[in-house]
Amino acid sequence: MNNALVEVDGHRLRLSNLDKVLYPEAGFTKSEVLDYYARIAPILLPHLKDRPLTLKRYPNGVAGKSFFEKNVSRHAPDWVRTVCIETPGSSRGSDKADYALVQNLATLVWVANLAGLELHIPQWTVGPRGARRDPDLLVFDLDPGPPATIVECCEVALLLRDELAEDGIEAYPKTSGSKGMQLYSPVRVSTAERTREYAKDLAERLARAMPELVVSRMAKDLRPHKVFIDWSQNNTQKTTVAPYSLRAQPVPTVSTPLLWDEVAECQTADDLVFTADTVLDRVAEHGDLFEPLLAEDRMQL
Missing domain, CATH: 3.30.70.3300 (Alpha-Beta Plaits)
Incomplete structure (x- = not known):
């Protein structure tokens, strides 16, 4: 099965390329990445909560090209919470970016389905209205x-x-x-x-x-x-890599x-x-x- 339609916390997600090997040396597939993040979620999610996420995506696996993604994909579901944060000095010339907040399992699964293997977060959180708090x-x-x-x-x-x-x-x-x-x-x-x-x-x-x-x-x-x-x-x-995040090794x-x-x-x-x-x-x-x-x-x- 290479694709699947699943329901996570009441949200429907289409998972794709499940058989794709993302870690060739270990034969570790995208479905195994999704399984890991789903199983570690109860421990991981509290550390991601309210922290704007920077993804490092590996669509063709760790041996292929990768890229950091701050701006939420334009195909993001409307239930993914985002927050607009200033990004002075951005290499892309943009002074703001819409970051995802991984507040629940459904968002974490959505991120993993993007082949977002590495999760990078700041040392601060945002408040209910998106205001940046001091480092904690x-x-x-x-x-x-x-x-x-x-x-x-x-x-x-x-x-x-x-x-x-x-x-x-x-x-x-x-x-x-x-x-x-x-x-x-x-x-x-x-x-x-x-x-x-x-x-x-x-x-x-x-x-x-x-x-x-x-x-x-x-x-x-x-x-x-x-x-x-x-x-x-x-x-x-x-940002630094989040605890319990996978790495592209x-x-x-x-x-x-x-x-x-x-x-x-x-x-x-x-x-x-x-x-x-x-x-x-x-x-x-x-x-x-x-x-x-x-x-x-x-x-x-």
Whole structure:
């Protein structure tokens, strides 16, 4: 069966090209992508709620061409909630875009049917009328410069965790699903720039203290053998990959929340590679390790 008409939460959706292989190395098809997102939805949806979605679409699979999509497709169903957000400096020359808000399972299935494998979201939400709120998440994106791997990222993550703890901030780690990882903390701020300023200061401090391991500047020639702490991901114009999102790797890896014990015990890069099937098993065992990011009670930054 290559196409199907389904009903999801009272909405009818036509699913197409279900047999198309989107991950050739693993033989992972579009129907399996849809199945993963449908099964992870109870855990994933709270992390997407009210966050304007940037899709990375792979209509011909991970080996084919891809593109980011902010503006909602003109063929979007009328029940997909959208929000108009300013996009200064857009490469397409547009100063605004209509973003989808993935508020329910039907919208998530619609997104997956577009071969929107990767889900990217900002560190802030919008209100009921679409107004942008101040950031509620602090993020540190750890990017290893070869030959460094996620093993070195774990070392830096532990240092960041301890520094944050001194400020009374608890951090939660996840893999990027690619080569690096991220740390998140739920926070409250008084200005939209506060998370970026705080993250930059901490990244620069660690780079000065451990110059052989950490770099806080974006220049690529500084990164070999080190871990780049990308504090700029707290810029309100930027997004990071959502927890539990698939990634466009040779196999269907997932951006996966971690236990701190797993971070501390990581010996090889393969230790922290998780695919769609293993992530579903992890959720069955551990629940949502990122659930604290959804709490209303947040540390004032």
